[in-house]
Amino acid sequence: MYKSKGRKLGLFILMKGVRMATLLVAICFISFLLVKNSPIDPIQAYIGADMLKVGPEQREKIAEYWGLDQPVMVQFLSWGSAVLKGDLGTSMIFRRPVSEIIGERFLNSLVLMIAAWLLSGVIGFIMGVVAAMKKGTWIDRMIKWYCFTLASTPTFWMGLLILIVFAVWLGWFPVGMGVPAGVLSENVTMVDRIQHLILPVLTISILGVANVALHTRQKLIDVLASDYVLFARARGEQGFVLFWRHGLRNVALPAITLQFAAFSELFGGAVLAEQVFSYPGLGQATVEAGLRGDVPLLLGLVIFSTIFVFVGNLLADLSYHLLDPRMREVRKL
Amino acid sequence: MIPSLKNANKRSPLNLKQRTLFKILISIVFLAIVILGGVLLDEGRIVTNLNERNSAPSLKHLFGTDWLGRDMFTRTVMGLSLSIGVGLIGAIGSTLIALFLGMAAATMGKMADRLISWIIDLFLSVPHLVTLILIAFTLGGGFKGIVIGLTLTHWPSLARVIRAEVMQVRSAEFVQVSQKMGKSRWWIALHHILPHIAPQLLIGFMLLFPHVILHEAAVTFLGLGLSPHEPAIGIILSESMKYLSSGMWWLAFFPGLCLLIVVRTFDQIGENLRVLMTRTHD
Amino acid sequence: MSILEVENLSVSFKQYTDGFKEINHKVISSLNVTLEAGKILAVVGASGSGKSLLAHAILGILPSNANVSGIIKYEGKELTPIRQTALRGKEIALVPQSVNFLDPLMRVGNQVRTSVKNGDAVSAQRKVFERYRLGKEVEDMYPFQLSGGMARRTLLSTAMVSDAKVIIADEPTPGLDPVVIKEALDNFREFADNGCAVMLITHDIESALQIADKIAVFYAGTTVEIAPVEDFVGNGEAIRHPYTKALWRALPQNEFRPIPGSQPHPSSLPPGCLFEPRCEMATAECRQAPPKMRELRDGMVRCIHAT
Numbered sequence: 001m002y003k004s005k006g007r008k009l010g011l012f013i014l015m016k017g018v019r020m021a022t023l024l025v026a027i028c029f030i031s032f033l034l035v036k037n038s039p040i041d042p043i044q045a046y047i048g049a050d051m052l053k054v055g056p057e058q059r060e061k062i063a064e065y066w067g068l069d070q071p072v073m074v075q076f077l078s079w080g081s082a083v084l085k086g087d088l089g090t091s092m093i094f095r096r097p098v099s100e101i102i103g104e105r106f107l108n109s110l111v112l113m114i115a116a117w118l119l120s121g122v123i124g125f126i127m128g129v130v131a132a133m134k135k136g137t138w139i140d141r142m143i144k145w146y147c148f149t150l151a152s153t154p155t156f157w158m159g160l161l162i163l164i165v166f167a168v169w170l171g172w173f174p175v176g177m178g179v180p181a182g183v184l185s186e187n188v189t190m191v192d193r194i195q196h197l198i199l200p201v202l203t204i205s206i207l208g209v210a211n212v213a214l215h216t217r218q219k220l221i222d223v224l225a226s227d228y229v230l231f232a233r234a235r236g237e238q239g240f241v242l243f244w245r246h247g248l249r250n251v252a253l254p255a256i257t258l259q260f261a262a263f264s265e266l267f268g269g270a271v272l273a274e275q276v277f278s279y280p281g282l283g284q285a286t287v288e289a290g291l292r293g294d295v296p297l298l299l300g301l302v303i304f305s306t307i308f309v310f311v312g313n314l315l316a317d318l319s320y321h322l323l324d325p326r327m328r329e330v331r332k333l
Numbered sequence: 334m335i336p337s338l339k340n341a342n343k344r345s346p347l348n349l350k351q352r353t354l355f356k357i358l359i360s361i362v363f364l365a366i367v368i369l370g371g372v373l374l375d376e377g378r379i380v381t382n383l384n385e386r387n388s389a390p391s392l393k394h395l396f397g398t399d400w401l402g403r404d405m406f407t408r409t410v411m412g413l414s415l416s417i418g419v420g421l422i423g424a425i426g427s428t429l430i431a432l433f434l435g436m437a438a439a440t441m442g443k444m445a446d447r448l449i450s451w452i453i454d455l456f457l458s459v460p461h462l463v464t465l466i467l468i469a470f471t472l473g474g475g476f477k478g479i480v481i482g483l484t485l486t487h488w489p490s491l492a493r494v495i496r497a498e499v500m501q502v503r504s505a506e507f508v509q510v511s512q513k514m515g516k517s518r519w520w521i522a523l524h525h526i527l528p529h530i531a532p533q534l535l536i537g538f539m540l541l542f543p544h545v546i547l548h549e550a551a552v553t554f555l556g557l558g559l560s561p562h563e564p565a566i567g568i569i570l571s572e573s574m575k576y577l578s579s580g581m582w583w584l585a586f587f588p589g590l591c592l593l594i595v596v597r598t599f600d601q602i603g604e605n606l607r608v609l610m611t612r613t614h615d
Numbered sequence: 616m617s618i619l620e621v622e623n624l625s626v627s628f629k630q631y632t633d634g635f636k637e638i639n640h641k642v643i644s645s646l647n648v649t650l651e652a653g654k655i656l657a658v659v660g661a662s663g664s665g666k667s668l669l670a671h672a673i674l675g676i677l678p679s680n681a682n683v684s685g686i687i688k689y690e691g692k693e694l695t696p697i698r699q700t701a702l703r704g705k706e707i708a709l710v711p712q713s714v715n716f717l718d719p720l721m722r723v724g725n726q727v728r729t730s731v732k733n734g735d736a737v738s739a740q741r742k743v744f745e746r747y748r749l750g751k752e753v754e755d756m757y758p759f760q761l762s763g764g765m766a767r768r769t770l771l772s773t774a775m776v777s778d779a780k781v782i783i784a785d786e787p788t789p790g791l792d793p794v795v796i797k798e799a800l801d802n803f804r805e806f807a808d809n810g811c812a813v814m815l816i817t818h819d820i821e822s823a824l825q826i827a828d829k830i831a832v833f834y835a836g837t838t839v840e841i842a843p844v845e846d847f848v849g850n851g852e853a854i855r856h857p858y859t860k861a862l863w864r865a866l867p868q869n870e871f872r873p874i875p876g877s878q879p880h881p882s883s884l885p886p887g888c889l890f891e892p893r894c895e896m897a898t899a900e901c902r903q904a905p906p907k908m909r910e911l912r913d914g915m916v917r918c919i920h921a922t
Contacts, residue, residue: 249720
């Protein structure tokens with residue numbers, strides 16, 4: 001029985017992996033075609049202001065060196081095989097391997113996103129539970145109103161407001177930069193890092209609660225109206241004990257799944273928050289790459305963010321497979 | 334015995350349907366005023382006026398003025414008007430794509446269905462904002478880039494809804510009968526399927542709208558959308574960042590708040606429409 | 616000796632249509648039943664006639680928009696909401712109809728243990744499972760893993776371990792298998808023989824007749840007749856109410872003749888006798904006012920013509 005269970009899960013992951021691989025190849029191809037057709041001249045983007053000093057002959061040499069004179073398919077294949085070997089090329093802005101930059105930036109973003117993910121998940125869940133338990137009261141209406149309003153709030157504007165209040169007016173935090181300007185990275189202390197982290201995390205979290213809260217509220221209302229809660233009440237359970245025994249476990253699982261499935265929005269939030277707070281993460285790198293025509297970096301980031309979203313979806317599915325007994329236990333009869 | 338906990342529902346002279354219609358009407362009037370304002374407001378108020386630079390909100394300048402002495406209220410209303418316009422094009426485009434692909438997935442056989450669901454997965458597997466940046470980059474930014482980007486990225490969820498709806502009508506008896514009577518595919522699509530999904534399409538369109546506007550503002554804010562010469566909200570907010578540290582909060586506060594209100598209004602219309610349509614359904 | 620008395624119980628729900636018009640749905644009106652220790656009372660009525668709400672009203676677990684009037688007495692004293700909260704699950708236990716009433720994410724052993732009010736929960740649960748021939752592995756199962764019979768016995772176990780004096784069973788015999796129905800009914804007989812008062816709410820008059828001491832016939836939200844089970848013989852001459860007679864005649868082993876018409880909807884109840892529109896004996900007088908419940912030949916009836 002356990003063997004078949006393990007095999008079932010293995011098969012599931014394998015199928016997901018295959019699907020992911022096909023999607024990833026397609027995304028690589030489409031993205032590659034898109035950036036190749038962009039009006040930005042990669043050579044000019046690389047050389048920048050020195051363009052006037054470069055003659056047509058030199059230009060051709062560079063083009064040849066990069067393989068820019070080859071047909072698009074050939075270019076794609078050579079780029080693709082390099083990617084498979086783990087070589088994402090060299091970033092034009094940073095003049096360093098793209099994989100190195102992504103690795104470094106990802107660590108920064110990961111801290112930011114994990115903190116915001118946890119905070120928004122926990123607070124959103126509590127808000128949803130409170131709203132459902134107090135359904136129809138002013139507390140419920142407030143929470144609902146807040147969530148609907150948040151869903152219409154531009155993330156970057158929320159970032160600006162927080163910046164105005166906490167950094168400019170109160171002066172509690174520096175106005176930007178992931179690390180203090182002019183300090184060598186070895187000298188950056190943990191405290192500095194955390195200090196620069198708080199405002200972006202706050203921005204993403206304030207907006208991130210809406211989804212989980214509304215979903216949890218609806219789910220808990222359904223659970224409270226269910227037959228099994230009615231029966232639990234008939235057996236004398238009530239109040240917090242009732243919620244703890246029957247509400248929590250039936251509501252937490254979908255909430256966790258929802259949070260994992262929201263990695264795409266989390267990434268989007270991080271892009272905007274990082275831009276507002278000049279936080280050196282993946283999001284800021286994406287914007288820079290887009291603005292300054294850094295093709296290798298942009299392609300690398302597209303691939304990476306796709307994998308990131310996929311991991312979130314996989315975790316969402318896995319959490320169901322591992323936590324829900326209906327999926328976990330093989331029917332014994 | 335058990336006390337009655339009812340009577341939360343206050344009596345009002347209008348019933349739910351009328352109230353919902355009323356709310357929708359008010360919202361539409363509000364949005365119309367904003368759009369008209371954007372068109373009719375005097376361009377002269379946003380020319381450089383160095384005598385009234387950096388002034389805080391006052392009766393003369395409700396939202397204050399910027400570092401060039403331009404009236405922020407006028408800029409904001411014009412920006413909103415522009416945002417709604419761009420949002421409208423993007424939302425219509427997305428809805429059309431959703432309609433086409435949703436119908437195709439439901440009516441053109443298994444292969445088409447699989448292919449379309451694969452395309453939907455494709456679009457959902459890259460973070461939304463990254464897709465927008467990529468498309469804007471490819472098209473060199475600007476109005477064209479942002480509009481095409483918005484159109485291409487907002488359809489997947491609505492396409493799924495429409496696919497499910499079409500599947501449902503297709504199996505309905507009256508469609509089956511029409512099929513047996515030898516009516517053509519197009520006839521059935523036009524006479525049976527389209528009228529049935531029209532409400533869903535309208536609601537879906539209204540609920541897309543706020544997302545489109547928010548994404549337009551976000552991409553423009555990042556510098557990959559509308560050009561800096563346009564009076565867009567994203568541009569206003571991104572410019573304001575330079576002046577925030579000198580305490581000019583009004584540059585960011587009011588334009589963003591107004592954007593929030595406009596987006597929320599659209600969302601409300603969509604939600605109210607949903608209430609109205611589901612009520613009349615049963 | 617009566618342990619639970621329900622007098623003139625009415626339950627209604629307020630509903631708003633078009634957000635404006637307020638409609639009072641009266642799902643139970645002036646209902647009377649009495650439960651006695653050691654006896655089984657079967658409340659019989661067609662599906663969807665609001666019988667379950669009677670159980671919920673006694674336990675005080677109706678939804679909050681329900682309006683309740685009338686008196687429920689437990690051991691001679693009025694059952695107030697406070698007493699209901701204190702007594703439910705302890706003195707009064709519910710046996711629900713299906714596995715849906717078990718928490719899908721909780722092992723069934725644990726769910727039975729929460730019903731144990733005194734003593735060691737684990738051993739009490741194991742003892743009752745053994746008694747109902749539920750294997751040792753069942754306590755670690757989740758509801759979705761139970762078969763229909765196991766689910767029913769698990770639900771019975773929750774009532775058994777609670778040591779309640781009043782058992783209210785809501786449609787406990789939904790299946791069709793006669794062997795299973797027999798077993799279920801025997802379990803309730805056992806409860807009664809141990810001194811419990813049992814209320815069996817069911818649409819299945821045949822199985823009710825096999826087991827119950829008294830039958831309360833439920834129609835459109837109220838009891839039209841309460842009769843000892845012995846009255847249900849022959850052509851039903853001893854039965855008092857026309858509806859009960861019609862029910863009796865509709866049984867396959869009797870005339871197998873269905874009753875024409877259908878039950879009135881709670882939103883449009885007739886002004887007089889609720890059965891009047893379908894009654895063969897109806898007269899103009901029946902339309903005047905709802906008839907009172909009156910005693911007749913060792914039973915009760917709600918009909919002016921009954922003799």
